[in-house]
Structures are given as C-alpha cells and as structure tokens.
Amino acid sequence: MVSRILLVILLLKLVASFDNEFIFHGFTDANLSLNGLAQITSSGLLMLTNNTKAGLGHAFHPELLHFKNSSNGEPLSFSTTFVFAMIPEYPDVCGHGLAFAVSPSKEFAGAMPSQHLGLFNTTDNGNSSNHIFAIELDTVMTVDFHDINDNHVGIDINNLISVNSSPVSYFDGKSGGSKSLKLISGDLMQVWIEYDGMDMQLDVTISPIDAPKPASPLLSSKVDLSSVFLDDMYVGFSASTGAATSHHYILGWSFSLNGDAQPLNLSKLPSLPYQESAKKKSHLLLTIALPLAAAGFLLIPIAAIFFVLRRRRKKYGEILEDWEHEYGPHRFSYKDLFKATKGFKEENLLGFGGFGRVYKGVLPSSSTQVAVKKISHESWQGMREFVAEIASMGRLRHRNLVQLLGYCRREGELLLVYEYMPNSSLDNFLFQGKQPALTWSQRFQIIKDVSSGLHYLHEGWEQVVIHRDIKASNVLIDAEFNGKLGDFGLARLHTRGTNPQTTHIVGTLGYLAPEISKTGKATTSSDVYAFGAFLLEVACGRRPIECHPSVEVPGLVEWVLGCWKTGTILEARDPVLGDEYVVKEMELVLTLGLLCSHPDPMARPSMRQVVQFLEGDAPLPPMSADALITSTSAQGYDECFDDFVISDLSTTDRTDRTFSSPFVPGGR
The missing domain is CATH 3.30.200.20 (Phosphorylase Kinase; domain 1)
Structure with missing residues (x-):
C-alpha cells in the first residue's frame, strides 16, 4: 500500500514537472497560442512579424503556469533560453524588436505596435495593474522611454521604461573581453534569462549562436517580482514593427519553473529562409551550369541573351564608386x-x-x-x-x-x-483646402508631434541636427493624422561639443531668425525661431509672410503681437475653427509662438522647454508685450537683407537644398 502511494506521488511530481517545463527545437508540431502576425512557417520557424508596417505578433505557451509558492506567496525561480534572429527589410533599418514576456493573459487587447512592442499602449504603459514582466530586445531608440540606444537589452516591469538596460554585447572567453552584437544583423543569437526567486536575482545573458554561454551575464539586477506575478501566468513572446519592418524569428525555446531550462540542441533547429535560399541557389547553379557546359553549340542563343542583358543593364545602370x-x-x-x-x-x-x-x-x-x-x-x-x-x-x-x-x-x-505619408503635408490642409479640415485637437497634437521630433534632433541623438527649414509644408501627416517632420535637405550634422553652426543662409522667408542677417549662421536657436513661426501658422491659418501682401497687412508675428497687447490674442486664431477649440491650449500656442519668435536668441526657450510647456509640465515665463514689440520693431528685416536672402536662395549650392518638400504637391 505504501509503495502504491509513493508511486502515485512520484507520478504526480513527474506530471507537474512536465507541466512546468518544455522544450521546442523548431515549432512544427508545437501547440502555441498565436495572434497578430505570428505564424509557424512550413520549415518550423516561429515567425512573430513579417514585413508588414506597424504590425505586431504574439506567441504564448497555451497553458497557465503556477509562478508563486503556495505556502508563502513568493515568486518561484524560473529559467528560459531561446534562439532568435531579426532580419530587417532594409539593412540597418529595422522594426522595433521583440520581447520575452510573462503575462496574466496571452491576449493583449489594445496593445500597440512600434515602440510599444505589442505589450502596452499609450494609456496603460506604466500601470501596476498590468502585471507584465518582459525582457526587451529593442532595435529603435525611443526618447519617451529613455532608451539608451537603438540596440539594447532591457528589463521591463509593467512599463517600457526599463529598470535596467545595456547595449547588446557578450563576454568572449577566448579574448577575455566584451564584444558587441547587432540585433538586426540577421545573425542567430541565443538568450538566457534566469531568475532566482529566493534571492530575487535576475540575470540576462546573450551570445552569438556559435559561441558558448558567456560566463558573465549582460544584465544582472535585484528584481522583486512578488507584486508583479499573479499565482498563474502565461509565458511567451511579443514583437512589433513600425515604419521600418523586419522578420522576427524564434528557432528554439526551452523553459523551466523551479529548475534549469534544458539546453537547446542547436543542430536540431530549423534554418532561416536566407540560409535555405542559399542552399537552393547553390543546387540550382550546379543544375544549370552542367547542361550549359555540355551544350556549347548554343552560342547564338546565349549571345542573344547577353545582348538583352546588356540592354537591361544600360536601362537600369547606376553609378557606384x-x-x-x-x-x-x-x-x-x-x-x-x-x-x-x-x-x-x-x-x-x-x-x-x-x-x-x-x-x-x-x-x-x-x-x-x-x-x-x-x-x-x-x-x-x-x-x-x-x-x-x-x-x-x-x-x-x-x-x-x-x-x-x-x-x-x-x-x-x-x-x-x-x-510614404498618405495624407501629404500640413500645408495642404491649412492652405490648399484638403479635406477633411483639421480640428483644433488634431492641430494641437501635430504641434506636439513636431516639437517632440525637433527636440530629438537637437538633443536626443548622438549628434546635433539643425533642421533649418521648419514650416507647414515640411510637416507630413500619416494615416492616423500624426505629424512628422520631414525635409532634412537643409539639415547639418554637428558633433556634440563643437560649435553647432553652419555658414550658408538657407531657409524660407518668414521663418528665418533675424540674427541670421548678421551672422549668416544657423543654430538650434534659429530652429526655435522657425518653430515659433510654425506655431502661429498652425493656430492662425496664415503664412508668416503673404506672397503679395498689401501695405496694410502686417507680418504674422507683428499681427499676433498687436492682438496680445490689446488683450484680444484669441482674435488671431484661424477663423475656420470658429468656436471649436480649447481656450487654454490656443492661448498657450499663440503666446509660445511669440516667445519662440523673440528677436533675441537668448530669450528663446530650448526645444526641451518647449516640449515641457506644451505638455503642461512647466508654466510659460512672464513676458512683456511692450518690450517684445519694441524689440521686434528694432530688429525687423530691411530691404537689403531681403534682397540678399532671395539672391542667396537662388544660388545656394544644391547640397544645401536637397530634400525640399519631399513628396508634397506644390513644393517650396
């Protein structure tokens, strides 16, 4: 009788162990829960995304796993390893990456693609009620999430702002040093994620497929998951694409609760598509080459083929130095x-x-x-x-x-x-009558979008980028009516720590900062001036300088200044809006437009401050209308400067005018 009881206990433990661990060498017969773009290919690859823009895919183990100790409610230890590859549609331009996730649900209702990795959206990101733990393999630097670069591994807890992250690298035992890896190289890589529930120690390790597991992890952190994990959770993967796309593949996966994940047998993993293609091409080459070698008498047809190819080569000929x-x-x-x-x-x-x-x-x-x-x-x-x-x-x-x-x-x-931007430019909506007309909420969101993009150019990238031609016709609108700043032909890259200035006067009249008439040089502050003109342009529905203004019509800045001085600044708004606008937002945009358009570069805010003002994170500084009007009058344009700028724009070397009005009808 005792022996039977022991046998039953042993069988129960054995069944439990099977429930708590699994291993897949390819996924041909795997029972996974898939949604979005995720699918299992004919060769057994788990493909999370394809070359669909702004897409997402999920693949989760179908059964709930018990992640907490029944006696004390503490999180259990777990271990997992998987082999993956990211193959971008264009080299060096990739979708947003993938993540291993532990979640209370395998359905992510409302989750967004792109920088949200298919896990969260703009409203729930950061909520403690998410109960999501993830290790992200991120290939795009998102400033809003404080990403360290566009090639990193991060630890995410209910939030895409990682609690710890590191550029992708591994410890090479042979050289005794660290070597960098590029997630979007298309190469196979293996990841190990190990969590000790007792010590609350989390280690994440990565290496190329042909290297052994490194002795030192890439990330090692104390992470308390007791409030994150529920009793039962799902494990799996999520991936997403944005404007740039890529295939995200998982080739093999091993997982274990309260134990070490079984090592993957790399020889049993399926091949990536380009590996299979290379084998097929090699075989095809032999199949074709041998008959051709034996059929030398077919010289005339071959010569005809060469003639056709030569014509095709000329038709598609390129310059490649x-x-x-x-x-x-x-x-x-x-x-x-x-x-x-x-x-x-x-x-x-x-x-x-x-x-x-x-x-x-x-x-x-x-x-x-x-x-x-x-x-x-x-x-x-x-x-x-x-x-x-x-x-x-x-x-x-x-x-x-x-x-x-x-x-x-x-x-x-x-x-x-x-x-491609399906809704063309903001200029078309404001001045060309493109329908449907933009509401105030859409305009205000586009303003915030452009401010965020310009802040990234000035401060968020590894080099300072001065745009030099910010205006409505260079703001493109995507399918969801988000604003995107385009036309970088007038931009110049500047290494941080150097003088971020350029020696050519280029841009568009009405958006050029007055100091450029003296220095001929553009700076981040002159970009802010142009952004100020853009703010007024969007709010008022008027260009900064009309093409053929009458003598009585002042410039846009002067007109809004006059309204402000008389306490009627809201009268400057675009009459098309009628009463359909938010008063505080309109006042903020008009006043901020004046502040950014201040004649003194030192009085203008930085784009970091502009973003804070627009998001309501900081109040606008006090300003004097009289002082600003006096300054503006004293530093107005004169005729000789207008003539100089117009002449210069007609003779500027084409390197400085390259990307003018990309895919916008009408252009500059």
Whole structure:
C-alpha cells in the first residue's frame, strides 16, 4: 500500500514537472497560442512579424503556469533560453524588436505596435495593474522611454521604461573581453534569462549562436517580482514593427519553473529562409551550369541573351564608386525603384519642389509604399560627404520624423527614398483646402508631434541636427493624422561639443531668425525661431509672410503681437475653427509662438522647454508685450537683407537644398 502511494506521488511530481517545463527545437508540431502576425512557417520557424508596417505578433505557451509558492506567496525561480534572429527589410533599418514576456493573459487587447512592442499602449504603459514582466530586445531608440540606444537589452516591469538596460554585447572567453552584437544583423543569437526567486536575482545573458554561454551575464539586477506575478501566468513572446519592418524569428525555446531550462540542441533547429535560399541557389547553379557546359553549340542563343542583358543593364545602370560600398546598407538598386514607380510615370507623380520630382512607389520585394525623389546632381561637388550625410540621417529614429530609408545614384540623378505619408503635408490642409479640415485637437497634437521630433534632433541623438527649414509644408501627416517632420535637405550634422553652426543662409522667408542677417549662421536657436513661426501658422491659418501682401497687412508675428497687447490674442486664431477649440491650449500656442519668435536668441526657450510647456509640465515665463514689440520693431528685416536672402536662395549650392518638400504637391 505504501509503495502504491509513493508511486502515485512520484507520478504526480513527474506530471507537474512536465507541466512546468518544455522544450521546442523548431515549432512544427508545437501547440502555441498565436495572434497578430505570428505564424509557424512550413520549415518550423516561429515567425512573430513579417514585413508588414506597424504590425505586431504574439506567441504564448497555451497553458497557465503556477509562478508563486503556495505556502508563502513568493515568486518561484524560473529559467528560459531561446534562439532568435531579426532580419530587417532594409539593412540597418529595422522594426522595433521583440520581447520575452510573462503575462496574466496571452491576449493583449489594445496593445500597440512600434515602440510599444505589442505589450502596452499609450494609456496603460506604466500601470501596476498590468502585471507584465518582459525582457526587451529593442532595435529603435525611443526618447519617451529613455532608451539608451537603438540596440539594447532591457528589463521591463509593467512599463517600457526599463529598470535596467545595456547595449547588446557578450563576454568572449577566448579574448577575455566584451564584444558587441547587432540585433538586426540577421545573425542567430541565443538568450538566457534566469531568475532566482529566493534571492530575487535576475540575470540576462546573450551570445552569438556559435559561441558558448558567456560566463558573465549582460544584465544582472535585484528584481522583486512578488507584486508583479499573479499565482498563474502565461509565458511567451511579443514583437512589433513600425515604419521600418523586419522578420522576427524564434528557432528554439526551452523553459523551466523551479529548475534549469534544458539546453537547446542547436543542430536540431530549423534554418532561416536566407540560409535555405542559399542552399537552393547553390543546387540550382550546379543544375544549370552542367547542361550549359555540355551544350556549347548554343552560342547564338546565349549571345542573344547577353545582348538583352546588356540592354537591361544600360536601362537600369547606376553609378557606384568604391567609396560607396561602406554605405551599401542605405543604397537601393535603380531597378527596384524603377519598377516601384512604374518607370517614374506621371500617374505616380506626387509633386515637385526644390530640385526634384517626387513619385509614389511600391517596392516589388516587400509591397512597401515609399516616396522616391529624383534630384539632378551632375554639377555637385562633395558628393562623398553628402552621401555620408544621407547615411547618417538614415539612422535617425523617431516616431515624429519622416524616415529616410536610403538613396540611389544613376547618371546625373540622385534618388532619395522615404517612407510614404498618405495624407501629404500640413500645408495642404491649412492652405490648399484638403479635406477633411483639421480640428483644433488634431492641430494641437501635430504641434506636439513636431516639437517632440525637433527636440530629438537637437538633443536626443548622438549628434546635433539643425533642421533649418521648419514650416507647414515640411510637416507630413500619416494615416492616423500624426505629424512628422520631414525635409532634412537643409539639415547639418554637428558633433556634440563643437560649435553647432553652419555658414550658408538657407531657409524660407518668414521663418528665418533675424540674427541670421548678421551672422549668416544657423543654430538650434534659429530652429526655435522657425518653430515659433510654425506655431502661429498652425493656430492662425496664415503664412508668416503673404506672397503679395498689401501695405496694410502686417507680418504674422507683428499681427499676433498687436492682438496680445490689446488683450484680444484669441482674435488671431484661424477663423475656420470658429468656436471649436480649447481656450487654454490656443492661448498657450499663440503666446509660445511669440516667445519662440523673440528677436533675441537668448530669450528663446530650448526645444526641451518647449516640449515641457506644451505638455503642461512647466508654466510659460512672464513676458512683456511692450518690450517684445519694441524689440521686434528694432530688429525687423530691411530691404537689403531681403534682397540678399532671395539672391542667396537662388544660388545656394544644391547640397544645401536637397530634400525640399519631399513628396508634397506644390513644393517650396
């Protein structure tokens, strides 16, 4: 009888252990709960996302696991390891990453893609009621979440602001030092996540697939999960894409509660698609080459083929110099862009401005919509430096910046490739009668979007970027009516710690800071001045300087100043809005527009302060209308400066005018 009881106990423990641990070498027969873009491929790969923009995917073990000690309610220890790969649609331009997650639910209602990784949204991020623990493998730097860079591992607890994070690297036992890894390289990597419930110690380790598990973890933190974990939780993965896309794959996964996860047998893992493709191509090459070698008498058909290929090569011919190889990840083939735009036909023309025309295109390899701008560059000097700048700007990542995806050079043309903005420009809504008309709430959100993007350019990236042409026609609107700052052709990159100034007077009249007439140099403060003009432009529905104003019509700044002095500043609002606006928000925007437009650069706020004012995190400083009017009158434009700027704009070297009005009808 005793032996039977012991046998039953042993079987129960054995069943419990099976419930608390599992291992997958590929997922062909795996019973996983999938939603969103997630699917199991025919080769057994768990694919969380594909090249769908702004998509998300979840894959979770279908059964609840008991994560707490029944006797004292403390979290149990757990261990997991998995092999993954991220393959971006374009090299160096990737979706937002993936995360291993422990969650009370395998359904994430309302979760958002992009920087939210398919786990949270704008309203629930940071809520303690989420009860979500995650390890993020993040490939985009999101300023709002205090990300350290665009290639890091982070520990997330109910929040995408990580409690600890580190750039991706591993300890190499052979060299005795740390080596960097690039998450979006497309290479296979393995992650180990180990949590000691008694000591509350969490270790996260990563390494390339061909290296043993490093002796030292990448992240090691004391983490109390007792209030995070419920009694029963699900484990699995979440991934997302944004404007840039990528395939997120899991090849193998092992998990254990109250024990060490079983090691993965790497030889049993399925192959990635490009690995399979390489094998097929090699086999296909042998299959074709041998018959061709035996069929030498078919020289005439072969010669005809060569003739056709030569014509095709000429049709799709590009300029590719040796120095451009280092920028390969940002380069598109002319053939792909030609096909994407249907041969740059007029029916695909979105608009023109500056030095080029802009065409809508659909990339044949991914069905991704893009905007392609063709610019003449035959007489340009410094092409190498300019392409280097394009490559640098292609690394800028912010939800409120239009993504520059890359470039191509062919004969006398430079082609720039951007993400496509379906709602064109803000200028079209304000001044061209594009419908539906923007509400005040939409305008105010777009203002905050642009301020966030400009703050990132000035302070959030590794280099200072001065935009130099902020205006409504350079603000693009996406499908959800979010504002994105575009047209970086007038931008210059400046290493931090140096004098962030430039020597060319370029920009648009009405947005140029008065000090530029004396120095000829742009700074972050002159960007703030242009942003002030933009604020008034959006709130008032008027351009800073009318094309053919009558003598009686003052400039926009002077007009709003006059209304402010008489206590009727709300009279300056766009009459199209009627009474459909929020008084405090309108007053804030108009007053802040005046402050940013102050003639004295030292009196203007920084973009960090502007963001705080707009978000209500700081009050506006006191201002005197009389003093501001006096200053404005004393430093107004004179005719000789207007003539100088107009002349300079007509002769400025094309390097400074490159990205004018991307894919916006009407242009500059």
